[in-house]
Amino acid sequence: MAKELWKGNEAIAEAAIKSGCRFFFGYPITPQNEIPEYMSLRMPQEGGCFLQAESEVAAINMVYGAAGSGARVMTSSSSPGISLKQEGISYIAGAELPCVIVNIVRGGPGLxxxxxAQSDYYQACKGGGHGDYRLVVLAPSSVQEAVDLTQEAFDIADQYRMPVMIMGDGMIGQMMEPVEFREVAKRQLPDKEWATTGTKGKRKANVINSLFIDPAECEKHNNKLFAKYDEITKNEMRVEEYKLEGAEIVFVAYGTTARIVKNAINTLEKEGIKAGLIRPITLWPFPYASIEAAAEKANVKAFLTVEMSMGQMVDDVKIAASGKKPVHFYGRTGGMVPTPAAIVEQVKKILGGVK
Amino acid sequence: MTSVLVFDSKVLILDKDGFMFNEKRIRIITGHYGSGKTEFAVNYTLGLADKGVKTAIVDLDIVNPYFRSRELEPVFNEKGIRVISSSIKGLAGDLPALSPEVYTVFHDKSYQAVFDVGGDKVGATALGRYHEYLDNEPYDMLFVLNANRRQTKDVEGAVKYLKSIEEGSRQKVTALVNNTHLCGETTIDDIIRGQELCEKAAKELGIPVKYIVVEKRFADMLPKEMEGEVFPIDIYMKRPWEDEA
Structure with missing residues (x-):
């Protein structure tokens, strides 16, 4: 198929429809509004359902209902709206329901x-809602990758019976880029035998629930969830490594920030400074192994984490580097975007300081 | 040598490029969001100011929260172009707040004005607010078309979208602008395919194709037999990773 020009938000919405998503429940908030707007146009054409809920809380609970009946369903919002959805997300994780949640992140906190911005990393990866649970968090760095990951997100959700989040900063949603809709590799997906599709008098009723009267049962359920999370960590972790060969400084950055970093890397190269990038594509599961391997290389002098937040990813990089190499941080926040020039300057400061 | 002739609210700006910028005093630029409308509006405004006329750009885009022409205010200011946008200062507002300053360009007819209008029916409604002025002064309304946008990829889609903007704005499109591109991946074939679409749509609508907007590297590669003038542009609306470090 020939490439077309798509706005990130519209492209994510179309990718969801291509993946068989026929239910969308949402509520407006900038900078993700083109997702519900596009869904309101396309869902009726596909015989699906678009519904603008009365609030984000209502929307996420509609997702719970549709996912419980076995449908492919999505919601989207931006940071403050995702905060409102957290109770529902915890319930969805507890009830083991597959769905896709899109967060097109804006500056915070508060309104x-x-x-x-990328300041929802903690919320997405370290438990935004209550309880012991995880989300698979996918962080595209281009509109094409947003399309590819959205299509795959529905399969990951169905395969493991859990919510998957697409987390893009505002630019991913708002920018225009060439896109080609491609087929994703087919997975062997389990039948949704647990879904509430009607017993037709032939089986026991399925119940979608996250309540446990007996604490021992609840613990058992948690252990089951974590066995699943171990599987996901083994199977679904994704990372891009860029120019790591011989790098003195290794950047860790995700989303559009990684593209700004690549620009800085190419400038540094021209000035004779070798730098590379580890770009987590899955923020959870986090690619600890890539960073650990880089930390052990003699040529690597230091890590520099670059974010559009105040260093929310730094702890994960430190865990992976486990004290073998120093981990530095440079970030802008509140809706400000790092410039390639400022990143280059940081590297020179760091290398000047490392003996 | 540039000469400027003012005749009945229509400005004829003649130079070696021929009839470029030969629009009426009030120029409205519209089109599907993501068509590259703002990039064209920015280049048009800067080019117009370069002709030595008193220029104002009115950013009426209340739909797009990012990548709006007002972001280039310092570039415009350097050339003495007056920028009129939201009455709320700060780039990050998504409030549909129009400035009373917009009236300036209707009342002070010494201005050559370029309106950059939001790229859908709702966005175009902001322009409809000024219909009492537009009903009384002839204007040109250019509809920017990009054949690589799915909703405007064929004549039917393009005409439907154009009509919805006319409805929202209560104004009539007077000419089409072919701005078919694929960001950094544009080929000459994209431009030619877009031109075919524009010429067909223009025929159906009974209006001309006024400009063929291309990055400068394509300017000398285009076939001769095309309706409209070639309008070479520079890219101003850059993303952070496109800046030089």
Missing amino acids: GGIQP
Whole structure:
């Protein structure tokens, strides 16, 4: 198929429809509004259901209902709206329901602003809602990758019976880029025998629930979830490594920030400084192994984490580097975006300081 | 040598490029969001100011929260172009707040004005607010078309979208602009395919194709037999990773 020009938000919505998503429940908030707007146009054409809920809380609970009946379903929002959804996300994780949640992140905390940010990393990866649970968190760095990952997100959700989040900063949602809709590799997906599709008098009723009267049963359920998370960590971790060969400084950055870093890497190269990048594509499961391997290389002097937040990913990089190499941080926040020039300057400071 | 002739609210700006910028005093630029409308509006405004006329750009885009022409205010200011946008200062607002300053360009007819209008029916509604002025002064309304946008990829889609913007704005499109591109991946074939679409749509609508907007590297590669003038542009609306470090 020939490439077309797509706005990130529309492309994510179309990718969801291509993946068989026929239910979308949402509520407006900038900078993700084109997702519900596009869904309101396309869902009726596909015989699906678009519904603008009365709030984010209502929307996420509609997702619970549709997912419980076995449908492919999605919701989207931006940071403050994702905060409102957290109770529902915890319930969805507890009830083991597959669904896709899109967060097009804006500056925070509070209402913050509408410009791009990555300051929902903690919320997405370290438990936004209550209880012991995980989300698979996919972080595209281009509109094409947003399309590819959205299509795959529905399969990952169905394979493991759990919520998957697409987390893009505001630029991913708002920018225009060439896109080609491609087929994703087919997975062997289990039948949804647990779904509430009607017993037709032939089987026991399925119940979608996250309540356990007996604490021992609840613990058993948690252990089951974590056995599943171990499987996901083994099978679904994804990372891009860029120019790591011989690198003195290794950047860790995700999303559009990684593209800004690549620009800085190419400038540094021209000035004779070798730098590379580890780009987590899955923020959970986090690619600890890539960073650990880089930390053990003699040529690597230091790590530099670059974010559009105040260093929310730094702890994960430190865990992986486990004290073998120093981990530095440079970030902008509140809707401000790092410039390639500022990143280059940081590297020179760090290398000047490492003996 | 550039000469400027003012005749009945229509400005004829003649130079070696021929009839470029030969629009009426009020120029409205519209089109599907993501068509590259703002990039064209920015280049058009800068080019117009370069002709030595008193220029104002009115950013009426209340739909797009990012990548709006007002972001280039410093570039415009350097050339003495007046920028009129939201009454709320700060780039990050998504409030549909239009400035009373917009009236300036209707009342002060010494201005050559370029309106950059939000790229859908709702966005175009902001322009409809000024219909009482537009009903009384002839204007040109250019509809920017990109054949690589799915909703405007064929004549039917393009005409439907154009009509919805006319409805929202209560104004009539007077000419089409072929701005078919694929960001950094544009080929000459994209431009030619877009031109075919524009010429067909223009015929159906009974209006001309006024400009063929291309990055400068394509300017000398285009076939001769095309309706409209070639309008070479520079890319101003850059993303952070496209900046030089």
